[in-house]
Amino acid sequence: MPRDYYEVLGVDKSADADAIKKAYRSLAKKYHPDVSTEPKEVAEAKFKEISEAYEVLSDPEKRSLYDQYGFEGVNQQFGQGGFTWDNFTHADDISDIFGDLFGDLFGGGRRSRGGGRSSASQGESLRYDLEITLKEVLEGKKANIDVPHTVLCEPCRGTGGKDGNVSVCGKCGGSGQVQSVSRTPFGNMMSVRECPECRGTGKSSAEKCPHCRGTGRVSKESHISINIPKGAEDGMRLRVSGEGNAGYNGGSPGDLYVVIHVKQDRNFERDGNNLWTGIVTTYPKLVLGGEETVETLEGEKAVLTIPPGTQVGSVLRISGKGLPRVNSSIRGDLLVRVTIEVPKKVSDEERELLRKIDETAGSKKTAGKKRKSTLREKLDDIIN
Template identity: 45%
Template sequence: MTKRDYYEILGVTKDATDAKIKKSYRELARKHHPDLNPDTKSDAEEKFKEVSEAYEVLMDKDKRARYDQFGHSGVFNQGAGGFQWSDFTHYQDVEDIFGDFGGSIFNMFFGGNRRSRRTGPKKGNDLRYDITISLKNAFDSIERTINMEKMVVCPECKGSRSKSGSSPSTCHTCNGSGQVQKVRATPFGQFATITTCDSCHGSGQIINDPCLKCRGKGSVRGKKKIKVKIPAGIEDGSHIRIPGEGNPSTTGGPSGDLYIVVHIKNDSNFYREGTELLYDQIISFPQATLGDTITVNTIDGKVQMKIPAGTRHGKVLRLKGKGMPDLRTGRRGDQHVRIFIDIPTSLSEEQKDLIRKLGDSFGKTPAEEKKGFFKNLGF
């Protein structure tokens, strides 16, 4: 069987950004999730694995580079059957898409390989915080300190959940392990799964004398200053995960994660697409006709640009390496300068006269019309 191209599987172009790949994977994973396709389960399972394999490769800088250079054989050991679920490292993304649903799929595929993540005391809630930055900030990479209102570790019991002087006792249901074993029938066969103990919620302990300040939860409402470094080249809508800065667990588990969602304000000068920037530049008719060297704004200062003689309205000139940096490589894209030719509206009699003379010297019909004006505009 010939393997399909990873870019084709995800329906993205060779130069697709991580954000694009992620978006596409999100849609396809939803579409092919075996649990959502009960009638075509094994087919959906194959497809789900195929898109996940493609995602694994294209989201990994090294694997993607090897794939681009050597094809499928450059990535996974084809002799050993190629991609295996154990090669998949983006569980978090799948869990983000499906929640516990995503977790269940891995438990099925791995036969409980990911047990350590699925059991034990429940992790604290993940939090989301939105920040808005300018395009220039996204170019420069900035550090922001946010002052978040969130649950923080209880200052009274330091998160132990017990009143000072008292100590918790071992849970009798699970004998302190926090886990109980259950046998589950799944479409992929029977699995003995280890699940969290209901009595102690996985902590293995029973709080007899709860802390009064936090009522035995270990956390209280509070504020926390958190530093966020926003990498250069970040795209609008992408998120930065800060592990452990979500809410603390109320059952003795690890804290949740904080997701900083970054929004980028529309820039009045530059239009951005990935690493490319588009900029509109007005020049005069004589400059367009005779050529000139002009000063053009870029995201990091002004540069000189040559306008070739005979530049048409709408022509796009390129300033190489003057675009946005790539989030991973730091390599900058280009700035595309779209030329607008200014048509003067208030002219002196003398100027009008000069233009009439110029018009006469061109002849009655503009040269463009003879060649087909619309053709030149791309119609």
């Protein structure tokens, strides 16, 4: 059992976002494996623990799942199929913190280390829209998708040179930048620009790789399989790390974001974790009470008990037959709106019975009125 996330970060259960961020930052600085004074394995394990705790507690949605269900509520997000579900804002937040962290440690942002474009930069992140059915929301789904993206060219190992043969660019000496001096009335001005020879990569090749025409990247359609969690919501983004476009100059690839779209269903309408459906019953069942069979989303027959005196349009509830919460086995309810169908034609026997009912109902009304008037008469008698 992992340690409680609040305990890991050393914050109170009621800590606000700022306090959590602060605690994470100071611990991350202490235990980052590159700088920690602890033995490597200890630092790595600590850093992983801190990062996991922060990933959950910094995200209001995950934090509330964790508060309600503990590790059960969030643990499926780690280490399963290589993805975590996430959203863009949160990803930005994390990189912000790392930007700050590395800035503090190395005296400059991570991206600016090395300078210029000859330093590694991450490939572009991509978006893939995936439609799923309501039933797949209920059961979860392993989806196989084909994603067009760029990957490193294998024959040249991403270098762009034939058979991977590259040398340091002679023009810029490998920095990817060239300096030029121009004279101005205020003196000589020096400017730095991208090396035109190697286009900022710092490398040159006598012969270009024929597979990628020297770019080091090729287009490819990759077959990717991802796990859609039970209870997935419309608009939810699943991050598949490293399946975006290939990085530049040895940089890591971007991520793939799979955006979930839930199709409308003919029989059920989603309302958070609850589902709406409807049934048609009979007038006698509404009056006297009874049972009806309702088909659930999973295709099972559930028994709906209609209490006596149920009104047309009432909503009855079959508990636990709605949708699950994300990463939880707790399900919402199935809400059933009850209506009746008024027959356009009736048999002679039915007509006779309905007349009798109507007459009885009519005499009840009259009887009620009569009783009232007699009561009034009695009261009058007493008063006078």
